[in-house]
Amino acid sequence: xxxxxxxxxxxxxxxxxxxxxxxxxxxxxxxxxxxxxxxxxxxxxxxxxxxxxxxxxxxxxxxxxxxxxxxxxxxxxxxxxxxxxxxxxxxxxxxxxxxxxxxxxxxxxxxxxxxxxxxxxxxxxxxxxxxxxxxxxxxxxxxxxxxxxxxxxxxxxxxxxxxxxxxxxxxxxxxxxxxxxxxxxxxxxxxxxxxxxxxxxxxxxxxxxxxxxxxxxxxxxxxxxxxxxxxxxxxxxxxxxxxxxxxxxxxxxxxxxxxxxxxxxxxxxxxxxxxxxxxxxxxxxxxxxxxxxxxxxxxxxxxxxxxxxxxxxxxxxxxxxxxxxxxxxxxxxxxxxxxxxxxxxxxxxxxxxxxxxxxxxxxxxxxxxxxxxxxxxxxxxxxxxxxxxxxxxxxxxxxxxxxxxxxxxxxxxxxxxxxxxxxxxxxxxxxxxxxxxxxxxxxxxxxxxxxxxxxxxxx
Numbered sequence: 001x002x003x004x005x006x007x008x009x010x011x012x013x014x015x016x017x018x019x020x021x022x023x024x025x026x027x028x029x030x031x032x033x034x035x036x037x038x039x040x041x042x043x044x045x046x047x048x049x050x051x052x053x054x055x056x057x058x059x060x061x062x063x064x065x066x067x068x069x070x071x072x073x074x075x076x077x078x079x080x081x082x083x084x085x086x087x088x089x090x091x092x093x094x095x096x097x098x099x100x101x102x103x104x105x106x107x108x109x110x111x112x113x114x115x116x117x118x119x120x121x122x123x124x125x126x127x128x129x130x131x132x133x134x135x136x137x138x139x140x141x142x143x144x145x146x147x148x149x150x151x152x153x154x155x156x157x158x159x160x161x162x163x164x165x166x167x168x169x170x171x172x173x174x175x176x177x178x179x180x181x182x183x184x185x186x187x188x189x190x191x192x193x194x195x196x197x198x199x200x201x202x203x204x205x206x207x208x209x210x211x212x213x214x215x216x217x218x219x220x221x222x223x224x225x226x227x228x229x230x231x232x233x234x235x236x237x238x239x240x241x242x243x244x245x246x247x248x249x250x251x252x253x254x255x256x257x258x259x260x261x262x263x264x265x266x267x268x269x270x271x272x273x274x275x276x277x278x279x280x281x282x283x284x285x286x287x288x289x290x291x292x293x294x295x296x297x298x299x300x301x302x303x304x305x306x307x308x309x310x311x312x313x314x315x316x317x318x319x320x321x322x323x324x325x326x327x328x329x330x331x332x333x334x335x336x337x338x339x340x341x342x343x344x345x346x347x348x349x350x351x352x353x354x355x356x357x358x359x360x361x362x363x364x365x366x367x368x369x370x371x372x373x374x375x376x377x378x379x380x381x382x383x384x385x386x387x388x389x390x391x392x393x394x395x396x397x398x399x400x401x402x403x404x405x406x407x408x409x410x411x412x413x414x415x416x417x418x419x420x421x422x423x424x425x426x427x428x429x430x431x432x433x434x435x436x437x438x439x440x441x442x443x444x445x446x447x448x449x450x451x452x453x454x455x456x457x458x459x
């Protein structure tokens with residue numbers, strides 16, 4: 001049943017005909033509807049510069065592809081609440097009228113939720129239009145990453161947002177924070193007394209964060225040419241993961257406590273050294289649609305970074321991500337320093353697989369059977385959060401849309417976090433490394449091995 005404790009909502013989705021909307025947003029709305037987490041009364045208005053002839057059919061096809069066992073009744077009800085209104089940065093009058101009419105239809109206390117899934121260069125003009133048309137009043141606005149393309153443009157975007165919206169109205173999405181497995185890192189660390197004391201320098205030798213993808217850019221050449229892997233993944237997802245991994249225990253588990261703890265990590269991070277960053281581009285990228293013949297845009301990044309707190313001083317964090325690599329993973333590997341040399345160069349590892357079915361892996365040394373005192377590697381793996389009586393985990397966008405409706409900013413990034421991360425990353429943008437070619441299906445350029453001996457649990 002729908003949520004009667006939620007106000008009626010009018011959802012306005014800019015970029016409603018784009019890839020993100022098809023793969024993430026509309027499936028998120030469907031899952032909320034199917035689980036009874038949408039209010040009784042709501043409407044969804046897609047918007048963009050050109051009206052598609054078959055918007056409803058396109059959304060229906062995307063949902064059937066994304067949802068394995070869709071409910072025809074739920075799907076029909078969702079599609080019946082869907083419409084499309086043309087708007088652009090210069091003219092949003094028709095959209096503003098449609099929103100006002102929808103608010104009257106769904107209820108006088110209806111709240112407006114605006115989702116901005118538009119390119120960085122279009123973000124500020126769209127925000128100005130929202131202000132001119134009065135659409136920002138009492139609305140909540142969701143802003144998709146990247147938040148600008150560098151430190152200066154990020155600050156310009158933040159200034160434009162603050163002219164129209166209060167910070168409490170702004171929800172900056174980094175969908176990695178909406179993943180159940182990422183939130184489980186907090187429970188693993190702070191809910192288990194035997195992990196937290198070892199989660200530091202003196203015990204650990206390194207921390208590695210890997211988010212490789214086997215997919216190429218898949219027709220997103222224009223987007224990648226304007227953004228690249230570093231802006232798309234490192235300044236956002238991987239740094240936010242690092243913040244969750246490296247934070248001190250939050251004062252409390254609410255939006256202020258959690259975001260203050262992450263911000264403290266970012267304040268202590270050293271600006272990235274371009275000499276300790278490797279860029280790569282997969283073979284065949286130049287043949288993709290929308291890619292310049294001489295493009296030097298990176299599709300792979302490996303980086304070594306440091307957090308200068310008492311807990312982490314001197315411990316390297318290794319970040320690696322890219323397209324057309326050897327596997328799809330979201331893996332955090334904590335490598336423990338050897339406590340003795342009695343058994344040779346053994347390294348214990350705690351491996352967190354942050355997939356839809358997250359697992360914890362312990363990679364230990366044990367005595368090899370026989371008369372000697374030789375050791376062998378042994379592995380122990382178990383699931384996180386698996387139980388017959390637990391709810392099905394919410395998908396990232398499902399969870400984040402739900403939180404915006406509730407006014408909960410816990411899993412969204414704050415303006416000071418975004419600004420500090422651009423400060424940390426700006427040296428790499430000012431002096432980008434050479435872009436090196438790598439074969440598809442590999443683990444990136446050979447130059448990345450100069451940073452560390454990269455490890456994945458099944459290497």
